[in-house]
Structure formats: structure tokens, C-alpha cells
Amino acid sequence: MVETPQEVAAVLAAHHRRQAVQAVLIHAALIGACLICLYPLLRMISVSLRPGDRLISTDLALIPAGASASSYLRVFKETEFLLWLWNSLVITCVTSFIGVSLAATGGYAFSRFKFPGNKLGLTLLLGTQMIPAGMLLLPLFLMIMRLGLINTYLGMIVAYSVTSLPFSIWILKGYYDTIPRSLEEAALVDGTSRFGAFYRIVLPLSTPALSIAFLFNFTQAWNEYLVARVVLCDAQRYTWTLGLFELQGQYLTQWGMFAAGSFMVTVPVLLIFLYSSKWLISGLTLGGVKG
Amino acid sequence: MASVTLRRISKRYQEATVLREVSLDIADREFMILVGPSGCGKSTLLRMIAGLEEVTEGDILIDGKVVNHLAPRDREIAMVFQDYALYPHMTVEENMSFGLRLRGLAKAEIDRRVDEAAAVLQIKDLLKRTPRQLSGGQRQRVAIGRAIVRKPKAFLFDEPLSNLDAKLREEMRIEIAKLHQRLGATIIYVTHDQVEAMTLGSRMAVMNGGIIQQVGTPAEAFFRPANHFVAGFIGSPTMNFIDGAVAGGMFKSPDMGFKLPGGTRASGPVILGIRPEGVCVNKTDGSSLSEPVPAAIEVVELLGYKRNLYLKAGEKRLLATVDASFDGKPGDTVSMSLQLAGIHLFDQETKGRIG
Numbered sequence: 001m002v003e004t005p006q007e008v009a010a011v012l013a014a015h016h017r018r019q020a021v022q023a024v025l026i027h028a029a030l031i032g033a034c035l036i037c038l039y040p041l042l043r044m045i046s047v048s049l050r051p052g053d054r055l056i057s058t059d060l061a062l063i064p065a066g067a068s069a070s071s072y073l074r075v076f077k078e079t080e081f082l083l084w085l086w087n088s089l090v091i092t093c094v095t096s097f098i099g100v101s102l103a104a105t106g107g108y109a110f111s112r113f114k115f116p117g118n119k120l121g122l123t124l125l126l127g128t129q130m131i132p133a134g135m136l137l138l139p140l141f142l143m144i145m146r147l148g149l150i151n152t153y154l155g156m157i158v159a160y161s162v163t164s165l166p167f168s169i170w171i172l173k174g175y176y177d178t179i180p181r182s183l184e185e186a187a188l189v190d191g192t193s194r195f196g197a198f199y200r201i202v203l204p205l206s207t208p209a210l211s212i213a214f215l216f217n218f219t220q221a222w223n224e225y226l227v228a229r230v231v232l233c234d235a236q237r238y239t240w241t242l243g244l245f246e247l248q249g250q251y252l253t254q255w256g257m258f259a260a261g262s263f264m265v266t267v268p269v270l271l272i273f274l275y276s277s278k279w280l281i282s283g284l285t286l287g288g289v290k291g
Numbered sequence: 292m293a294s295v296t297l298r299r300i301s302k303r304y305q306e307a308t309v310l311r312e313v314s315l316d317i318a319d320r321e322f323m324i325l326v327g328p329s330g331c332g333k334s335t336l337l338r339m340i341a342g343l344e345e346v347t348e349g350d351i352l353i354d355g356k357v358v359n360h361l362a363p364r365d366r367e368i369a370m371v372f373q374d375y376a377l378y379p380h381m382t383v384e385e386n387m388s389f390g391l392r393l394r395g396l397a398k399a400e401i402d403r404r405v406d407e408a409a410a411v412l413q414i415k416d417l418l419k420r421t422p423r424q425l426s427g428g429q430r431q432r433v434a435i436g437r438a439i440v441r442k443p444k445a446f447l448f449d450e451p452l453s454n455l456d457a458k459l460r461e462e463m464r465i466e467i468a469k470l471h472q473r474l475g476a477t478i479i480y481v482t483h484d485q486v487e488a489m490t491l492g493s494r495m496a497v498m499n500g501g502i503i504q505q506v507g508t509p510a511e512a513f514f515r516p517a518n519h520f521v522a523g524f525i526g527s528p529t530m531n532f533i534d535g536a537v538a539g540g541m542f543k544s545p546d547m548g549f550k551l552p553g554g555t556r557a558s559g560p561v562i563l564g565i566r567p568e569g570v571c572v573n574k575t576d577g578s579s580l581s582e583p584v585p586a587a588i589e590v591v592e593l594l595g596y597k598r599n600l601y602l603k604a605g606e607k608r609l610l611a612t613v614d615a616s617f618d619g620k621p622g623d624t625v626s627m628s629l630q631l632a633g634i635h636l637f638d639q640e641t642k643g644r645i646g
């Protein structure tokens with residue numbers, strides 16, 4: 001039993017100490033994790049800034065001695081970097097748009113409508129996620145070829161949006177399931193069509209799930225290499241992943257340019273993540289219905 | 292405003308029949324209560340009128356026109372949901388004006404109607420808030436406001452007050468009654484709250500097992516219940532029932548027997564019903580009361596002005612509601628009699644009223 005004021009104070013002090021120790025441990029773990037994540041990125045920046053003669057040095061300084069932007073300039077001057085970026089950007093944006101649109105509507109059907117094969121369909125979608133991407137490469141190549149879409153944006157867009165679709169549908173279906181149906185029913189009675197209820201009520205409430213689906217589609221398509229390697233053969237159509245890989249010469253790899261290019265393609269993804277994090281934190285907790 | 296007519300409506304899900312041949316005429320400007328135990332199909336019926344649920348058989352008419360195949364938006368009705376169903380991503384004002392904006396009304400007209408409804412419901416200061424910044428009662432007002440601004444042909448309420456605490460429910464009940472007077476609207480109101488059912492409506496339809504048991508004014512349902520179910524469902528505390536038989540104008544059960552008032556047509560096995568207020572204790576008033584029988588007091592509850600006595604006469608347990616001034620204790624034996632005017636008789640077979 002704790003009785004005297006001194007004893008109470010002692011217990012409280014012990015409690016505060018424990019809390020402080022906990023806080024320190026948690027922060028240490030988080031900082032450690034951050035460092036592990038950031039290290040490759042910092043190395044990349046560091047390598048991209050090195051002057052041409054010190055690429056393989058083990059120097060750890062972020063800004064190396066004699067830092068120069070020459071690698072960046074050379075990427076633009078000596079390669080088709082801008083073209084690759086443009087190709088990647090077109091393919092990624094269209095893919096994300098199509099992927100999210102299909103998943104948003106498909107997930108809605110799975111969430112709200114009873115139809116034969118609803119359960120089976122969802123299970124199959126999940127099943128496709130179990131198959132390693134490499135195994136799908138050949139069938140995908142054959143399909144794209146038969147469709148006559150080899151070496152086209154469209155071929156890439158089809159391949160990418162289809163492969164991301166199962167995951168996106170699951171995310172969105174799960175989120176829709178948490179939105180009370182009475183909201184849509186209220187909208188129907190208020191005067192929307194079925195699609196109107198989806199578009200005006202369900203979609204705006206689903207921004208967190210939509211952003212996750214978008215980010216997933218975007219990063220998948222932006223960073224993808226294998227499928228691109230198979231579908232694209234003309235250097236004019238290369239995405240940046242193929243393009244940068246070209247820098248890996250037989251005798252000499254242009255590490256400086258490689259790092260500079262890598263850094264530049266990382267920036268857009270980082271910015272998108274930072275921007276969309278505010279949507280991800282599900283700010284719109286449903287307050288419209290009781291509960 | 293408009294009349295609503297249901298013509299032999301049935302509703303089946305795969306194997307389960309939820310509503311059977313429900314027919315109901317709701318006049319223009321009438322306040323109709325749908326009341327019944329949980330699962331009896333009240334919400335289903337309401338949702339069918341709204342167009343949210345398909346009709347398996349029968350016709351729904353609004354203003355004399357069959358609307359079975361009209362989408363909800365073309366029926367010009369408004370519905371207030373049990374869980375309010377306010378749009379979380381819109382402000383109160385946007386919630387209320389949503390239906391009007393969809394119909395492309397002029398901005399000035401929309402603002403006028405929203406202002407008017409907000410004034411009536413006293414939610415003017417809340418217009419810029421979102422639903423999650425509101426209390427339960429405020430959300431309820433907004434949900435009603437969203438219905439009012441539409442000026443619909445009929446209002447459908449599905450247990451709108453059941454999520455509120457007792458005091459707020461009382462306030463809102465009075466608000467809704469006032470609202471009906473002010474708007475002169477056709478209202479169909481689902482509830483399983485006794486007080487709401489008795490006080491709000493001009494008529495009520497008592498439902499059980501997907502069938503309408505009785506349609507009538509609250510007084511009719513209370514004083515002349517059409518059958519055993521209505522008698523037991525309407526009124527709180529519940530009516531006492533005594534199984535017995537009538538022969539030659541005499542009621543006889545294992546635990547009591549007495550002469551029924553003259554002119555009873557009943558004979559054979561019956562269920563006798565008597566409300567707790569009709570059970571008298573230690574009263575001798577000759578002609579208006581039945582033959583007294585001894586009864587033991589098992590439990591006494593003080594309710595304020597009234598006292599509930601749980602009595603046991605022979606093997607039969609009965610509830611009596613008496614004045615609070617009565618000072619019997621558990622264990623006491625009293626003389627119990629029934630008010631003859633308060634006696635209801637139901638057929639044991641059909642459960643229908645026979646006198």
C-alpha cells in the first residue's frame with residue numbers, strides 16, 4: 001500500500017521515469033528506422049555530386065569535396081533523359097487514372113451489389129496477387145503482342161493498370177464497406193441517381209482509400225522495370241527505368257549519371273507522397289450517422 | 292402534400308415473407324403511425340414507399356398514381372433515417388440544400404428555404420458546422436430540416452427519435468407534433484415507442500408478423516383493441532390476460548369466476564383482458580366491479596403518483612396499478628376485483644375481439 005505523501009511522490013516519480021525511458025527508446029527506434037531508410041537516398045545524392053574522378057571513393061560526406069553538378073548536366077546532355085521521363089510520366093499518369101477509376105467502380109460493385117460470383121471474384125482477385133510477377137511476364141507479353149500493342153504506351157498502360165487492379169479493388173471495397181448504406185439511400189431519396197449517390201457521397205468520403213490506391217498505382221508504374229523491358233524495345237519509347245539501365249555499360253558504368261538520374265526520378269514520387277499524406281490520414285471520420 | 296395508398300402489398304426475400312397483403316389508406320395531411328415489435332416489417336414497408344426496396348406484389352400509390360416503378364427521386368417524398376444519415380463531408384447548410392441543388396433551384400430560393408427551416412428548427416447557428424460537430428439532438432434536427440426544405444409530398448420517419456435520450460426524445464416529440472400542425476404535411480412515422488405511438492399520430496397501424504393487425508385512432512387501439520395482439524402490444528404496462536370460458540353470461544377460470552355485464556355475446560373458451568388500471572384492490576362498489584377474490588401481494592413498485600402491485604390470485608398472477616396512497620406490503624392479502632367496463636374478451640382460437 002502507498003500511504004504517506006512521500007511514498008506517493010516516489011511512486012509518481014518512478015512512473016514518470018518509466019515513461020521517459022519508454023519515450024527515449026521509442027524515439028531511438030524510430031530514428032534508427034529513418035536512418036536506414038534515408039541512407040541509400042543520401043548515398044545517392046552524395047554519389048551524384050561527386051566529381052568524375054572520385055566515384056568509387058568510400059567517403060561518407062553528404063556533400064563530397066569538390067562537389068559538382070556535372071553528372072546532372074551530363075545526364076541531360078548525353079542521354080535522352082527528358083524523353084524517358086516524359087514516357088514514364090505519360091504511362092504512369094494514365095495508368096493511375098485508369099487503375100483508380102476501374103478500382104473505384106469495381107470495388108463499389110463488389111461492396112454494394114449482390115451478383116453471382118461476387119465472393120469468388122474477390123477471392124480470385126486476391127489469388128492473382130499470390131503469383132510472382134515474373135511468372136506473369138510471358139503470358140503478359142503474349143497478350144500484349146497479340147493485341148498488337150508491343151512498343152506502345154497503350155500496351156504499357158494496359159499491362160500496368162491491370163496488374164495493380166486487384167490490390168486497389170480490395171482496398172476500396174474494404175473502405176466502401178465501412179460507409180453506411182443509409183447515406184446513399186438518403187441521397188437517392190434526396191434526388192440523386194444511383195451513380196449520383198456513388199459520385200457525390202461515396203467517392204468524396206473515400207479519399208483516404210482512393211489516395212492509397214492512387215499512390216500504389218503510381219509508384220508501381222513509375223518504378224516498374226521487368227514488364228517495360230518486355231513490352232518496350234524502341235529506345236524512343238523507353239521509360240526512365242530502362243533508360244537509366246542503359247547507362248550500365250559493358251565496360252564502364254556511369255555511376256555519377258546513374259545516381260543523378262535516380263535522384264531526379266525519386267523527387268516526384270517523394271513530393272506526391274508528402275502531398276497525399278494529408279489525404280491518407282483519414283480526416284473525414286464519418287460523423288453523419290449515429291455511432 | 293398528398294395521399295398515400297397501399298394496395299395489398301407483399302414483400303418476399305428468397306424464402307422469407309416479410310409483408311403479407313398490407314393495405315392502408317393514408318389521407319392527405321394525415322399523421323399515420325406504424326407501430327409494431329422489432330422485425331415485423333415496419334422499416335421494410337416504409338422503404339418500399341420510399342422506393343428503396345422493390346415491391347414483390349401489390350401497388351403503392353402516391354396522390355392516386357401508381358409509383359411502384361418510379362425511382363426514389365421521382366416520388367417526391369422525404370425520409371428521415373434512424374441513424375440520421377447526414378452527409379459527413381458537407382456542412383449543415385449543404386446537407387439541407389443538397390436535394391434542392393440537385394433539382395436546380397435558384398440560389399435565392401434555396402437560401403430562403405434553408406433559412407426558414409433552420410429558423411423553425413432553431414439550428415441557425417449551426418449552419419456552417421459539419422455533422423460530426425453536432426450533438427445527437429442537433430443532428431436529428433438537421434435531418435428533419437433536410438426533409439422539410441424539399442417540400443415533399445409526404446414525409447417518412449423511421450424511428451427518428453430512438454437514438455436520443457429520454458428527455459431529448461420528449462422535446463423532439465413535441466417539436467414533431469408542432470411541425471405537423473405547422474406544415475400540414477402527410478407523415479408516415481415508424482416507431483415502437485408507446486408514447487410516440489399514442490400521442491403523435493391521428494391514426495396508427497399496428498403491425499405484427501408482416502400483417503396489419505388494426506388501423507385506427509390511438510383511442511380505438513387502446514380502448515377497443517381488435518385482437519389479442521393489439522391489446523397486449525398497446526398500453527404500458529401490458530394488459531393482463533386470463534384464460535377461461537364464458538357460459539351463460541358467466542366468466543369462469545380456475546382462479547376466479549364472475550358475472551359479465553349484461554348483453555355479452557361471448558360463449559365458449561375466451562381470453563379475458565384487463566388493463567392494470569382496471570384491477571381494483573380492496574374496493575367494494577357493487578355493480579361496476581366483478582366478484583372480489585382474495586389475492587396475495589408479491590411485489591410493490593412505487594412509480595410516483597401510481598403504485599404497481601404484483602398480485603397472485605390462486606395460481607394466476609396479475610398486475611394492478613393503484614394510487615400511490617395504497618399502503619399494502621408484500622405478503623399482505625387483499626381483495627381483488629376487476630372493473631367490468633374495462634374487460635376485453637378475445638376468442639381463444641382466432642384471437643379476435645368478441646366483446
Ligand SMILES: Nc1ncnc2c1ncn2[C@@H]1O[C@H](COP(=O)(O)OP(=O)(O)OP(=O)(O)O)[C@@H](O)[C@H]1O
Pocket residue numbers: 304307309327328329330331332333334335336483
Ligand atoms: N434483405 C433482407 N433479406 C432477408 N430478410 C430481410 C431483409 N431485410 C429485412 N429482412 C427481414 O424482414 C423482417 C422485417 O424487417 P424490418 O427491418 O422491416 O423490421 P422492423 O419492423 O423495421 O424492425 P425494427 O423495429 O427492429 O426496426 C425482419 O424479420 C428481417 O429479418
Ligand SMILES: [Mg+2]
Pocket residue numbers: 333334335
Ligand atoms: Mg426498422
